[in-house]
Amino acid sequence: MSYVQLSHVMKKFGNVVAIEDLNLSIERGECFSMLGPSGCRKTTTLRMIAGFEDLDGGEIRVGERILSSQAKNFYLPPEKRNFGMVFQAFAVWPHMSVFNNVAFPLQIGKLGKQEIERRTREALKHTNLLGVADKSPDDLSGGGKQRVALARALAINPDVMLLDEPLSSLDPHLREEMRFEIKALQRKFGFSIIYVTHDQSEAMALSDRIMVMKQGVIQQIDTPLNIYNQPANQFVFSFIGLSNQLQVSCDSQGIRFPDVEGSYAIHPAPPAELQSQGKAVLACRPSEIDFVTQGGVPGYVKRRSYLGEVIDYNILVGNQELRIQKGRRSNGPQEGENCQLSFSKLQWYQQEKHTENGGG
Ligand SMILES: Nc1ncnc2c1ncn2[C@@H]1O[C@H](COP(=O)(O)OP(=O)(O)OP(=O)(O)O)[C@@H](O)[C@H]1O
Ligand SMILES: [Mg+2]
Structure with a gap:
């Protein structure tokens, strides 16, 4: 009541x-x-x-x-x-x-x-x-x-x-x-x-x-x-918690990341409305990204730091940065190494409309 x-x-x-x-x-x-x-x-x-x-x-x-x-x-x-x-x-x-x-x-x-x-x-x-x-x-x-x-x-x-x-x-x-x-x-x-x-x-x-x-x-x-x-x-x-937001393009082949070769199947796929726009924002918490050995989205470990209980990774995916956090006992790549990523529990959002070339 x-x-x-x-x-x-x-x-x-x-x-x-x-x-x-x-x-x-x-x-x-x-x-x-x-x-x-x-x-x-x-x-x-x-x-x-x-x-x-x-x-x-x-x-x-x-x-x-x-x-x-x-x-x-x-x-x-x-x-x-x-x-x-x-x-x-x-x-x-x-x-x-x-x-x-x-x-x-x-x-x-x-x-x-x-x-x-x-x-x-x-x-x-x-x-x-x-x-x-x-x-x-x-x-x-x-x-x-x-x-x-x-x-x-x-x-x-x-x-x-x-x-x-x-x-x-x-x-x-x-x-x-x-x-x-x-x-x-x-x-x-x-x-x-x-x-x-x-x-x-x-x-x-x-x-x-x-x-x-x-x-x-x-x-x-x-x-x-x-x-x-x-x-x-x-x-x-x-606003809540650490968040990653990657700008991607999407077509029938899958998801493409700027400056990254190939397209990738990511589940769940973006909703039809965003698919038809051909672009979207992939949003994911740092704890919901895993390092995998094959078939993942390629990344590069720019920085790896211990924050006590967790290891905090700063990963470059093409020209975009994202944060990944894993338990301190987990096995992950070292700083300067290449890696592959899989995303789970993600949200899809619309890309903000902005005009290129500084036009009105
Ligand atoms: N008495 C007032 N007259 C005119 N403007 C006011 C008055 N009180 C608040 N405002 C304006 O209203 C807006 C919202 O203020 P408010 O203090 O409610 O925000 P808040 O969410 O509590 O922010 P903060 O986290 O900074 O405390 C502010 O831009 C403030 O300048
Ligand atoms: Mg206040």
Whole structure:
């Protein structure tokens, strides 16, 4: 059953339409990520859900409750939405103790002193901050400060937690650790999470479902696995994970690669529509290409490097480069050697139309 629901949401900045018609629903207790490149309107969407931005069209609901409605000219203020919020910048008050940072939003409400104290301690306990409750957040590391922001969001006992790149200012190790902490808190308290990030591995690790967005338009909403294995289009394919995209031509004989002798049978073949255009983009993950001993597409190992668990190959196929990654125990060709490649699990896309000779 859908819980947070955006219906026909429109947002303009001045005369510019930033989001035209956004429709999505998030389940109760779900971890839902909004993923996309910088400027794709992730924060704008989150701010509309939080109530910091009004709408130029459409409606936002939680369950049966309307939060924002352009038609009804109704906006529930952010503090009445019962959403916890954590943003990228450390939004903590250095002149207040950690304890007071967390207690402060509760003091605005109608809670009694004892209840405020209880909830604050509880939130500090679950974020491992009880020991530093009397310190200033400035005495804490970046991770500590972000834990204070998390504790403050937790203390209001939110229905939904809105997180906007909350870990991006932390170092990679801490970032990974805090992902699991956020996930554990969600399991314990059962709130929904709406998580904004442009880091695809973060979205993959945390989410039940990921929405990939481009310029305010949803490209795909799906599980991390499906987003990776069955990308809805070339944008999603190239945004998620490492990707190879080779320009090829195709005819009844098979597939031809620029500057490579011969044509090759590749399965599955491009769809009829692309066949009839005579050209296509062969898109394939670095892990889905194998070295074979005969009948493969010829390549040349330009670079071979160990990345710990995997060996990363930079291969030239004619005039195009591609990446292949294999387990560190695998047998592959050496740098400077020729090789042959077979492709599996590939996607076919249309080549972008561009005019040669610089014509209009
Ligand atoms: N209040 C505003 N007035 C005018 N333009 C705005 C306003 N807020 C955002 N924008 C513009 O809308 C676009 C989308 O911004 P938004 O912050 O939602 O993107 P984002 O996906 O969160 O990007 P990032 O990953 O960089 O945080 C940006 O180009 C931004 O300049
Ligand atoms: Mg943003």
